[in-house]
Amino acid sequence: MTVYLIPNLTKPQAAPTAAAAVDVLCAQGARVILPADVPPEPFAGRQVSFLEETCAFSSCDAIVTIGGDGTILHAARRGIGFHKPLLGINIGRMGFLATVEAYELDKLARLVRGDYRIDERTLLQVNVYGANTFRQYALNDVVISKPGLNQTIEVSITCDGIPVNQFMGDGVVVATPTGSTAYALSAGGPVLDARIAGIVMCPLCAHSMHSPPMVFSAQRKLCVRVAGRGVAGALVSCDGWAPERIAFGDTVEVSLSERSVSLVSFSEADQFEAIDKKLKGR
Structure with a gap:
C-alpha cells in the first residue's frame, strides 16, 4: 500500500506525530509519500518520498492527514477528483471527522492490512451564477453571509423553484449530513445521521419569527439569492x-x-x- 501522508505543520505536534506514523506504516510494509513542500529533517533516516500534489494523489492508495477537521476538509477538497480513501489523525481541538487520535497510531496497521470500512460522505455542489460565476464543492457546508459586521442582507431561498423562506439577517448555511454537526449545529440545526442523503438549511441570525432550519431530500435543488441596501453584495x-x-x-x-x-x-x-465523546458536555 502507498500512503499519502499530509501533516499540518502549523501545529507543533504535527512533525513528531507524522514521524511516528511513518514508523508504523513502514513497519507494516507501506510506502509513504509526503508533500513536496514538507521539510525533510523530521523524517531523516526514514524511507519516505516527497512528491508534488497531483502526482501524490494519483500514486497513493490512501490519504492520511495529521491535524484537525480543517486539515481533513482541505485534503478532501484537493483530492476530490482522485476518490482515494481518507483517514484523519486528530491533533486538533475537536477532530470530529478524524477516526484516529494521536495516541492510537497502531490503527494505521489496520489501514495497511485493509481491516477497515469505507464511509461514503456526500458532497454539496455549489454553482454561482452572476457577475462572479464559479463552481465549488463542500464536504461540510456552504455559507452565504453578509460582508460586514454592522450590516444585514435579505436572503431569498427556493426549493426546486418554489419559495420556502425569505428573511433579513446575517445569511444562511447549507450543510450536508456530515456538516450538520459543524456550523449548522451552532446555528440551531438538527444533527443528521451521516448516512442520510439530505441537505440542511439554517438561517443565520434571521430577524424573523418564522425562519426555522429545514431539511430537504437528496433530490432537491436549493437556490439562494441575496439583496440589500448600501452594502456590497455577500x-x-x-x-x-x-x-x-x-x-x-x-x-x-x-x-x-x-x-x-x-x-x-x-x-x-x-x-x-x-458525538458522545466530543460534543456532549460542550
Whole structure:
C-alpha cells in the first residue's frame, strides 16, 4: 500500500506525530509519500518520498492527514477528483471527522492490512451564477453571509423553484449530513445521521419569527439569492475556505453532488461515538 501522508505543520505536534506514523506504516510494509513542500529533517533516516500534489494523489492508495477537521476538509477538497480513501489523525481541538487520535497510531496497521470500512460522505455542489460565476464543492457546508459586521442582507431561498423562506439577517448555511454537526449545529440545526442523503438549511441570525432550519431530500435543488441596501453584495465560503464575493441578484445553486468522499472508518458508529465523546458536555 502507498500512503499519502499530509501533516499540518502549523501545529507543533504535527512533525513528531507524522514521524511516528511513518514508523508504523513502514513497519507494516507501506510506502509513504509526503508533500513536496514538507521539510525533510523530521523524517531523516526514514524511507519516505516527497512528491508534488497531483502526482501524490494519483500514486497513493490512501490519504492520511495529521491535524484537525480543517486539515481533513482541505485534503478532501484537493483530492476530490482522485476518490482515494481518507483517514484523519486528530491533533486538533475537536477532530470530529478524524477516526484516529494521536495516541492510537497502531490503527494505521489496520489501514495497511485493509481491516477497515469505507464511509461514503456526500458532497454539496455549489454553482454561482452572476457577475462572479464559479463552481465549488463542500464536504461540510456552504455559507452565504453578509460582508460586514454592522450590516444585514435579505436572503431569498427556493426549493426546486418554489419559495420556502425569505428573511433579513446575517445569511444562511447549507450543510450536508456530515456538516450538520459543524456550523449548522451552532446555528440551531438538527444533527443528521451521516448516512442520510439530505441537505440542511439554517438561517443565520434571521430577524424573523418564522425562519426555522429545514431539511430537504437528496433530490432537491436549493437556490439562494441575496439583496440589500448600501452594502456590497455577500460572501460565499465552502468548508471555511477564503470566501468569494457575489453581487446582489446573483444566484447560489446548491444540490448534492454525484461525487463523494470516502472516509476510512473502524467502527459502524464512528459519527455517534464522536458525538458522545466530543460534543456532549460542550
